[in-house]
Amino acid sequence: IFVFLIGGIIEQAVEAGLSMSFPVRVVPVGEEIWSVGHVISLVVRAAMIFGAIQPGDVEGFHKYTFDRINAFVNAYKPVNDITVACGAGAIKLGFPVITNDHDDMWAVPKSLIIYDNTKDWIDTSIEARGIKLKITKIDIPVSFSSAFEGEIIRKGDMQVEIDGSRKDCFELVTTKDASEVEDHKIVVEGPEIDEIPVGSKISMSYTVEVAGKNMQPDFEPVFERKIHSFLNCVEGLMHTGQRDMIRVRISKADFEAGFKFRHIGEVLYAKIKSEFDTVVDKCQVRIVVGDEPNAALRKHANEVFDKRDERLKSMTDESVPVFYSCIMCQAFSPSHVCIVTPERLGLCGAVSWLDAKATNELDPQGPCQVVTKERCTDERTGRYEDVDEAVAQYSHGALEHVTLYSLLEDPMTSCGCFECICGIEPCSMGVVITCREYAGITPLGMTFSEMASMTGGGVQTPGFMGHGKHYIASHKFLKAEGGVGRLVWLPKELKDQIRDKLNETAKDMYDIDNFADMVADETNCPNGDPEELLAFLSEVGHPVLSMDPLDI
Numbered sequence: 001i002f003v004f005l006i007g008g009i010i011e012q013a014v015e016a017g018l019s020m021s022f023p024v025r026v027v028p029v030g031e032e033i034w035s036v037g038h039v040i041s042l043v044v045r046a047a048m049i050f051g052a053i054q055p056g057d058v059e060g061f062h063k064y065t066f067d068r069i070n071a072f073v074n075a076y077k078p079v080n081d082i083t084v085a086c087g088a089g090a091i092k093l094g095f096p097v098i099t100n101d102h103d104d105m106w107a108v109p110k111s112l113i114i115y116d117n118t119k120d121w122i123d124t125s126i127e128a129r130g131i132k133l134k135i136t137k138i139d140i141p142v143s144f145s146s147a148f149e150g151e152i153i154r155k156g157d158m159q160v161e162i163d164g165s166r167k168d169c170f171e172l173v174t175t176k177d178a179s180e181v182e183d184h185k186i187v188v189e190g191p192e193i194d195e196i197p198v199g200s201k202i203s204m205s206y207t208v209e210v211a212g213k214n215m216q217p218d219f220e221p222v223f224e225r226k227i228h229s230f231l232n233c234v235e236g237l238m239h240t241g242q243r244d245m246i247r248v249r250i251s252k253a254d255f256e257a258g259f260k261f262r263h264i265g266e267v268l269y270a271k272i273k274s275e276f277d278t279v280v281d282k283c284q285v286r287i288v289v290g291d292e293p294n295a296a297l298r299k300h301a302n303e304v305f306d307k308r309d310e311r312l313k314s315m316t317d318e319s320v321p322v323f324y325s326c327i328m329c330q331a332f333s334p335s336h337v338c339i340v341t342p343e344r345l346g347l348c349g350a351v352s353w354l355d356a357k358a359t360n361e362l363d364p365q366g367p368c369q370v371v372t373k374e375r376c377t378d379e380r381t382g383r384y385e386d387v388d389e390a391v392a393q394y395s396h397g398a399l400e401h402v403t404l405y406s407l408l409e410d411p412m413t414s415c416g417c418f419e420c421i422c423g424i425e426p427c428s429m430g431v432v433i434t435c436r437e438y439a440g441i442t443p444l445g446m447t448f449s450e451m452a453s454m455t456g457g458g459v460q461t462p463g464f465m466g467h468g469k470h471y472i473a474s475h476k477f478l479k480a481e482g483g484v485g486r487l488v489w490l491p492k493e494l495k496d497q498i499r500d501k502l503n504e505t506a507k508d509m510y511d512i513d514n515f516a517d518m519v520a521d522e523t524n525c526p527n528g529d530p531e532e533l534l535a536f537l538s539e540v541g542h543p544v545l546s547m548d549p550l551d552i
């Protein structure tokens with residue numbers, strides 16, 4: 001939500017001590033009515049950037065502003081002729097005008113509303129514009145709004161950090177019998193935030209237990225993935241990651257405002273009860289803080305995550321009638337779209353095809369939409385006209401072509417949530433993968449963060465691509481480039497996590513036993529340079545050495 005102030009109202013707002021700036025989303029634009037041009041410029045740019053409206057397409061522009069930009073104008077008297085003209089322009093864009101000036105003014109239902117009681121203007125404006133608001137009261141000491149999604153909390157501003165890459169952490173939603181759930185029970189086991197030294201990295205888990213007649217375990221991962229956006233709406237709190245790879249920073253400002261760990265539970269309770277009210281009757285939250293209890297709890301949580309991943313095992317991209325899109329990460333990466341298939345889960349690792357399907361069932365207008373797969377134009381790269389159309393639509397025109405199985409030809413974009421990132425290693429013509437947990441350098445001479453900077457933010461960068469851990473052992477992984485046989489290096493810990501599946505896939509595809517042992521890591525290539533890597537690959541007879549060179 002943005003409020004733009006134009007004219008004498010700015011002076012009144014200054015006198016009243018109103019906080020105004022872009023970060024608080026109340027913007028004093030200018031004293032003169034002409035400054036409305038800046039607002040119109042913003043509207044035009046939004047239509048071009050997010051709606052792919054071309055210069056000169058007046059009809060398309062008006063349709064976009066009417067359908068997508070929920071704006072309205074409040075014009076306080078006296079309204080002069082120039083302001084009336086600007087108001088008429090706003091009406092043409094689909095933005096109703098509400099005024100208390102009766103002079104020479106003719107009311108037009110739903111477009112020009114003359115109404116004296118200015119106290120009711122916001123409600124009248126919202127109704128005239130057809131904006132539907134769902135207000136959830138959340139008992140926390142700081143603001144809660146989608147305006148805070150994307151807020152970055154720097155290291156120096158953070159009170160504590162819940163860091164899944166260094167400590168045992170996780171977030172989990174689980175279904176219980178109604179008799180086991182006490183509605184709105186929030187418990188914190190372990191120290192509260194005011195008992196922890198400032199700047200600490202801590203181990204925390206939060207488990208949301210839900211019960212409801214219509215609740216299905218299939219919905220659990222869907223709720224879990226929404227935790228990302230629920231917590232990011234808290235002012236002064238930043239959440240990234242999912243499952244046992246979460247990172248949550250709570251700011252010093254929140255701490256000073258009285259924010260406690262218990263408030264994380266309040267947010268999760270309120271949002272899950274309000275957003276999923278059709279299936280959740282009761283909800284309770286258990287927050288555990290501390291290394292020791294979370295080590296055991298994390299193990300159990302990972303078993304739950306593994307079981308979910310197992311369910312997908314028998315499904316292939318060919319055996320399902322449709323794929324799904326996911327745009328949950330557009331708060332951070334406005335043009336990013338994941339296409340989720342049974343053999344390619346979302347790059348965050350938390351949205352499988354089944355999760356996307358359940359999301360669509362729970363909220364048919366929500367972030368996951370059906371993508372048909374009728375018009376395949378290239379099986380090798382996984383190129384579909386249907387997918388291109390979906391990506392163009394959901395990226396608001398930022399992307400036109402995406403393949404499902406290629407790293408070099410129109411690869412899928414990456415937001416900031418990917419579990420892993422891969423990149424071409426030119427000496428071996430293979431592919432190097434690293435993951436968020438691995439802080440070391442790869443044979444590309446780059447760390448995870450450096451590789452991530454090549455492709456984050458919804459940008460398509462052939463040769464680099466973010467992806468989920470479980471995608472690596474998929475038969476569709478880099479299918480266009482020859483498959484998982486291209487994999488030449490990955491961190492040991494990640495290799496051990498996917499070892500069995502990796503070996504199974506390589507046996508299936510190339511009839512190779514123990515392929516994981518042919519893939520280098522930081523223990524058998526300690527220098528991490530390309531010469532050492534090549535020597536290792538030759539020694540073990542890695543299949544990449546007999547593959548065709550990549551077209552780079």
Ligand code: SF4
Binds near residue numbers: 346349350417
């Ligand atoms: S990474 Fe992709 S699948 Fe995961 S939440 Fe973001 S958009 Fe959805």
